[in-house]
Amino acid sequence: MLHTVNKSPFQKNSFDTSLRLSRKGSDILLIEDAVYAALKDSAIAKTVKQAVTTHSIYVLEPDLMARGLQPARLIKGIQIVGYEGFVELAVKNDKVQSWL
Amino acid sequence: MGAIKKFMYINRTAPYGSIYSLEGLEVALIGAAFDQDVSMAFVDDGVFQLKKGQDTSKSGMKNFSLAYxxxxxxxxxxxxxxxxxxxARGLTVxxxxxxxxxxQDDDYQEKPSIRVVDSEQLADIIAEQDVLLNY
Amino acid sequence: MTAFVEFNGRTYDTDEEGYLANLSDWSPEIADYMAKLDDCDLGDAHWEVINFLRAYYQKYQIAPAVRVLTKAIGKKLGKDKGNSKYLYQLFPYGPAKQACKYAGLPKPTGCV
Amino acid sequence: MKFGIVINEGPYQHQSSDTAYHFTKAALAAGHTIVRVFYYHDGVNNGNNLATPPQDDRDIVKRWSALSKEHNLDLVVCVAAAQRRGIVDADQAKRSGKHAENLADGFRISGLGQLIETGIEADRLMVFGD
Structure with missing residues (x-):
């Protein structure tokens, strides 16, 4: 199952909820302001590092770039995809839940 | 129209502060006519939608909590x-x-619709759905 | 508002299809009058449905969908009345639209 | 594969309409089908042809109309949400006695039932919103 999150984790709890209400092994794609969750050294980096071990976490490249976040600043294990990759994730998973 | 799908409406917003919960409820009521397998989840601030005793008489808004x-x-x-x-919000059922x-299958016995489930149970229920809509 | 109904020396704002603009304007008399404008005489059977709709709206703040209406009418007034054929006989323009109009409920947005 | 797209936010205020647009384009480019794009909540404002963004910004409303024309997309604006927010086609304008209509090319106004049907018909329903 694919879960998308589009809120900054510093503003709303959508990322936390996506972790709480997804099964282990699910895909989570961070889009829009949720890409900030991928930053290393942030106040929530520990949670995200832990999540990388239980879920496959992806981040949307155009939204990273727009916000000036270089790949080197991301937590290890988070994978970068474009809109094509977003579509592929939606195809690969049999259902999609958007945590808004 | 083919096989019955499992529709779940996931409600995560509080009422009145935004229109999402009201318009979300409208979807559920309309969707009921399509004979799909429908359920609703109340998560995060969405649980406030079900708070009893809502009174909008002084706020001038429509008290749609009655429609639940x-x-x-x-x-x-x-x-x-x-x-x-x-x-997390200091509420109980x-x-x-x-x-x-x-x-209807049990001589029209009145039964509670609200089922309190923990995160893990709800994650499993969500994983079984076909169509997920969010309000 | 571009339309109105004149009744008993008063003007009531309505929409183009004759639904009352202000639900608080409703009275049994205006309901009778609106029905007469549609060539419909409201008898006891009509009033059973109208009163049911008003009570339902009072309780839940929504107008019931037609199948909810038929089920509930059947339960309350008897199985012979709990079907859409009976309701369409009373309200040939459709129980949701026509009965809601006379009952002073909001116009269904026609979502289905 | 058949995708259904739901957009719950208006243009410019929130990125969700942009994300939905790029996703839809990418899905079409990959050979997938779009069953319908359904606009709900403030998303109905994506169909407002009275919008006039500055020349140096993207024209979100026109962009949807153009994509619809190119790929024969069904763009549906929810009637209940549209009535609340004043998105009106010619027929609605006549029936509610409004002076103007403002529904953009390629869009049509219909009921919430279309959202449920999209969920039934599509293999994947994608929700974009706030």
Whole structure:
């Protein structure tokens, strides 16, 4: 199952909820302001590092770039995809839940 | 129209502060006419939608909380409330409206629609759905 | 508002299809009058449905969908009345639209 | 594969309409089908042809109309949400006695039932919103 999150984790709890209400092994794609969750050294980096071990976490490249976040600043294990990759994730998973 | 799909409406917003919960309820009521397998989940601030005693007489808004009591008439009988979200907000199930439905398979017995489930149970229920809509 | 109904020396704002603009303007008399404008005489059977709709709206703040209406009417007034054929006989323009109009409920947005 | 797209936010205020647009384009480019794009909540404002963004910004409304024309997309604006927010086609304008209509090319106004049907018909329903 694919879960998308589009809120900054510093503003709303959508990322936390996506972790709480997804099964282990699910895909989570961070889009829009949720890409900030991928930053290393942030106040929530520990949670995200832990999540990388239980879920496959992806981040949307155009939204990273727009916000000036270089790949080197991301937590290890988070994978970068474009809109094509977003579509592929939606195809690969049999259902999609958007945590808004 | 083919096989019946499992539709779940996931409600995560509080009422009145935005229109999402009201327009989300409108979708559920309309969707009931399509004979799909419908359930609703109340998560995060969405649990506040079910708080009993809502009174909009001084705010000038429509008190649509009354409409949740009609969900049983629309055969929407599975309302999952996440335990962790309730607890995080200092609420218990006694704070919620006592919503019920008449079970046609059990001599129209009145049964509670609200089912309090923990995160893990709800994650499993969500994973079983076909179509997920969010309000 | 571009339309109105004149009744008993008063003007009531309505929409183009004759639904009352202000639900608080409703009275049994205006309901009778609106029905007469549609060539419909409201008898006891009509009033059973109208009163049911008003009570339902009072309780839940929504107008019931037609199948909810038929089920509930059947339960309350008897199985012979709990079907759409009976309701369409009373309200040939459709129980949701026509009965809601006379009952002073909001116009269904025609969502289905 | 058949995708259904739901957009719950208006243009410019929130990125969700942009994300939905790029996703839809990418899905079409990959050979997938779009069953319908359904606009709900403030998303109905994506169909407002009275919008006039500055020349140096993207024209979100026109962009949807153009994509619809190119790929024969069904763009549906929810009637209940549209009535609340004043998105009106010619027929609605006549019936509610409004002076103007403002529904953009390629869009049509219909009921919430279309959202449920999209969920039934599509293999994947994608929700974009706030």
């Amino acid at each position: 009591s009609a969900l049983g008439d629309y055969d929407i009988t599975k309302l999952y409330v996440e335990k962790e979200s309730l607890q 006694e704070d919620l409206m006592p919503l019920t439905y008449e079970d």
